[in-house]
Amino acid sequence: MALHIKEYVSLAEYTTFKIGGNARFFCIADSEEALAEAITYAKKNDLPVFVLGGGSNILVSDEGFPGLVIKIEIEGIEFEENGDDVTASVGAGVNWDFFVEECVVRGVFGVENLSLIPGTVGAAPVQNIGAYGAEVRETIKSVHALNRITLERKVFSNPECVFSYRDSFFKKAEGKNFIITRVVFSLKKNSSLNTAYKDIAEYYARNPEHPKTLRGVRDAVVTIRTKKLPDLEKFGTAGSFFKNPIVGRKHYESLKEKYPDIPSYAVDGESVKIPLAWVLDNVCGFKGYRKDNVGVYQNQALVLVNFGNGTSAQIDTLAKEMMRAVKAKTNIEIEPEVHYVN
Ligand SMILES: Cc1cc2nc3c(=O)[nH]c(=O)nc-3n(C[C@H](O)[C@H](O)[C@H](O)COP(=O)(O)OP(=O)(O)OC[C@H]3O[C@@H](n4cnc5c(N)ncnc54)[C@H](O)[C@@H]3O)c2cc1C
Numbered sequence: 001m002a003l004h005i006k007e008y009v010s011l012a013e014y015t016t017f018k019i020g021g022n023a024r025f026f027c028i029a030d031s032e033e034a035l036a037e038a039i040t041y042a043k044k045n046d047l048p049v050f051v052l053g054g055g056s057n058i059l060v061s062d063e064g065f066p067g068l069v070i071k072i073e074i075e076g077i078e079f080e081e082n083g084d085d086v087t088a089s090v091g092a093g094v095n096w097d098f099f100v101e102e103c104v105v106r107g108v109f110g111v112e113n114l115s116l117i118p119g120t121v122g123a124a125p126v127q128n129i130g131a132y133g134a135e136v137r138e139t140i141k142s143v144h145a146l147n148r149i150t151l152e153r154k155v156f157s158n159p160e161c162v163f164s165y166r167d168s169f170f171k172k173a174e175g176k177n178f179i180i181t182r183v184v185f186s187l188k189k190n191s192s193l194n195t196a197y198k199d200i201a202e203y204y205a206r207n208p209e210h211p212k213t214l215r216g217v218r219d220a221v222v223t224i225r226t227k228k229l230p231d232l233e234k235f236g237t238a239g240s241f242f243k244n245p246i247v248g249r250k251h252y253e254s255l256k257e258k259y260p261d262i263p264s265y266a267v268d269g270e271s272v273k274i275p276l277a278w279v280l281d282n283v284c285g286f287k288g289y290r291k292d293n294v295g296v297y298q299n300q301a302l303v304l305v306n307f308g309n310g311t312s313a314q315i316d317t318l319a320k321e322m323m324r325a326v327k328a329k330t331n332i333e334i335e336p337e338v339h340y341v342n
Pocket of ligand 1: 121
């Protein structure tokens with residue numbers, strides 16, 4: 001297959017933020033071979049490479065990207081059943097929520113709480129996507145990747161991915177050399193549902209007739225998310241802009257004295273995760289805050305939005321203002337979850 005390299009392609013159209021300048025060079029890789037060819041092209045021409053999935057977790061600079069952007073479109077889902085155990089081998093370019101729907105249609109448990117998360121399957125392990133009491137690491141058996149330096153293939157077992165909260169090996173300096181081509185999931189037939197997470201439990205309490213089935217949980221999550229998160233047709237956004245901070249217990253106790261209603265989730269004996277949206281809303285008053293063409297979403301203070309014609313610089317200025325405010329009020333250093341591309 002001849003690789004089709006385009007020049008000066010607007011990246012704003014390839015991101016859910018709808019922000020960003022041009023990619024100097026841009027191509028689509030729909031197979032491992034095409035991906036290897038694209039990497040070879042970049043090497044020969046001494047170009048930096050950026051690997052793009054669905055563009056739902058990135059903030060591209062207004063100046064764009066000076067190298068080659070490779071958009072991963074490797075397709076294909078293969079299910080294999082063995083009694084109650086189901087293995088799904090999924091191409092990195094498959095839309096994540098399409099995969100979740102395929103699982104639900106087949107009566108396969110494991111990823112239903114992660115319904116409606118935008119993006120591709122290949123990006124899911126990178127930040128160990130999570131929502132509503134589930135993380136993708138719980139179902140990942142292995143991750144297949146191509147080393148962009150040596151062009152060698154490597155299969156990572158689950159422990160080799162070193163997953164933690166919104167983090168994995170693939171976000172570390174060495175891990176960034178690997179481009180994910182395929183993810184293999186370990187799933188189950190006839191398993192139990194996870195409805196303990198606050199929002200889902202409250203949904204079932206309010207709707208006692210709602211079916212407690214795989215389909216029912218997926219529908220509940222879709223309804224909850226649709227209410228809480230901005231409509232991508234109306235707003236540019238990359239979802240939660242920041243990670244929820246994890247602080248030491250002493251730090252948490254001092255915050256609790258100052259803000260008695262502050263919610264928390266125990267991570268282990270030593271540390272506590274604080275829902276940052278609560279802090280941004282109740283302590284810093286950011287919910288619904290607007291500055292220039294960008295702002296903080298009125299229903300979720302963790303979510304930054306582009307109201308139209310917003311720029312990367314405007315988002316960055318707003319994000320820094322929020323980081324400073326949180327630090328001043330709580331002494332917590334928050335960090336972006338969104339990847340900066342420049
Ligand atoms: C409205 C909204 C809601 C969201 N809700 C959630 C949520 O509930 N939970 C959650 O965890 N996230 C959430 N996100 C963030 C986002 O959906 C996830 O991070 C998703 O996995 C990003 O996928 P993507 O394909 O769009 O990746 P991109 O944004 O294209 O890329 C993200 C990063 O992954 C790298 N990458 C992409 N593909 C590959 C690959 N094949 N190999 C190696 N590296 C790769 C990129 O280089 C980049 O660094 C939300 C985003 C939006 C817009």
